[in-house]
Amino acid sequence: MDEVKNENESDGFSGWRAGIHTSIAGSLEQAAEKAHLLGCNTFQIFSSSPRTWKAREPTAREIAALGDLRQRYHLFPLAVHANYLINMASPDKVLRKRSLEAFRGEVRRAAAIGAEYLIFHPGSSRNASAEEGMRHMAASLREAVRDERLGALSILLENTCGQGSTLGGSFSQLQDMLALLDGLPVGCCLDTAHCFQAGMDLSSPEGLESMVGSLEQTVGLDRVHVVHTNDSRTPLGSRHDRHEHIGQGGIGLDGFRRIVNHPALREKAFILETPLEAPGDDARNLEVIRSLRSRNGSSGAQQAFPERSVPARAWRGRAGTPGRKVNR
Numbered sequence: 248m249d250e251v252k253n254e255n256e257s258d259g260f261s262g263w264r265a266g267i268h269t270s271i272a273g274s275l276e277q278a279a280e281k282a283h284l285l286g287c288n289t290f291q292i293f294s295s296s297p298r299t300w301k302a303r304e305p306t307a308r309e310i311a312a313l314g315d316l317r318q319r320y321h322l323f324p325l326a327v328h329a330n331y332l333i334n335m336a337s338p339d340k341v342l343r344k345r346s347l348e349a350f351r352g353e354v355r356r357a358a359a360i361g362a363e364y365l366i367f368h369p370g371s372s373r374n375a376s377a378e379e380g381m382r383h384m385a386a387s388l389r390e391a392v393r394d395e396r397l398g399a400l401s402i403l404l405e406n407t408c409g410q411g412s413t414l415g416g417s418f419s420q421l422q423d424m425l426a427l428l429d430g431l432p433v434g435c436c437l438d439t440a441h442c443f444q445a446g447m448d449l450s451s452p453e454g455l456e457s458m459v460g461s462l463e464q465t466v467g468l469d470r471v472h473v474v475h476t477n478d479s480r481t482p483l484g485s486r487h488d489r490h491e492h493i494g495q496g497g498i499g500l501d502g503f504r505r506i507v508n509h510p511a512l513r514e515k516a517f518i519l520e521t522p523l524e525a526p527g528d529d530a531r532n533l534e535v536i537r538s539l540r541s542r543n544g545s546s547g548a549q550q551a552f553p554e555r556s557v558p559a560r561a562w563r564g565r566a567g568t569p570g571r572k573v574n575r
């Protein structure tokens with residue numbers, strides 16, 4: 248496979264993009280400062296508290312400051328993770344409506360702060376069928392983005408560990424949901440821990456190849472923009488979501504070395520959501536993932552090469568997503 252990609256053929260950027268979920272406690276700009284201090288060139292935030300319905304709106308001053316810092320530090324892309332309470336697939340009309348309104352708020356805030364991605368979990372169908380849940384999710388999402396100015400924002404469905412009636416535990420379900428959202432700027436976020444917990448053995452070379460192969464045949468590799476790079480504290484196929492420090496869980500160091508260097512994945516934005524249990528856990532996990540990345544893409548080398556020189560402009564010109572409203 249030819250690994251040297253023309254920037255126009257890639258996802259709008261090239262090179263090693265690695266970062267971590269960063270707290271917005273304090274302000275949006277403090278999150279960007281933190282990401283930069285940790286050596287990130289991409290990062291993820293919540294735009295408001297992830298476990299309450301009531302959202303705090305970012306101020307114009309905060310938004311401008313965040314934009315300035317991202318330019319200065321070359322922090323691209325920025326992903327926003329949606330609130331955990333949102334379940335647009337719920338059979339319960341009241342919760343669904345509430346989720347739709349909250350998601351509309353997520354879309355507005357993510358677009359307003361200039362994020363490239365809004366990542367969300369497709370939800371749970373509870374006591375209804377998965378098909379019904381997926382239809383509810385798609386209809387709610389369409390309603391939530393109707394008349395909204397998305398700008399450069401794409402909405403990414405995250406794969407899940409598939410616990411109970413949770414949607415998104417298989418790539419074929421993600422494919423079905425993308426089809427239901429046809430015409431909107433939607434794609435996928437791949438979470439490595441969730442893959443492992445859903446039964447894909449990313450600790451072995453064969454398991455990784457099998458995962459990449461089925462991703463290619465369902466969702467399509469070009470629709471995956473972010474890789475949530477997490478090890479798993481629970482065993483293969485547990486269907487139980489617990490993240491672990493890189494290399495200390497079921498996927499292991501060799502598993503992540505192959506993941507971050509895989510030709511099908513190496514151009515994606517790798518964003519960690521590893522546990523923050525002791526001071527410095529974030530820096531340590533980033534250091535480990537950087538040490539696994541090789542310059543030439545072979546999975547054996549240890550050389551790291553942080554690269555922060557991709558101009559923001561490269562992102563602005565990103566094309567190929569249908570149905571995007573342009574407000575620039």
Ligand SMILES: [Zn+2]
Nearest residue numbers: 328367368405
């Ligand atoms: Zn998530």
Ligand SMILES: [Zn+2]
Nearest residue numbers: 405438475520
């Ligand atoms: Zn995740």
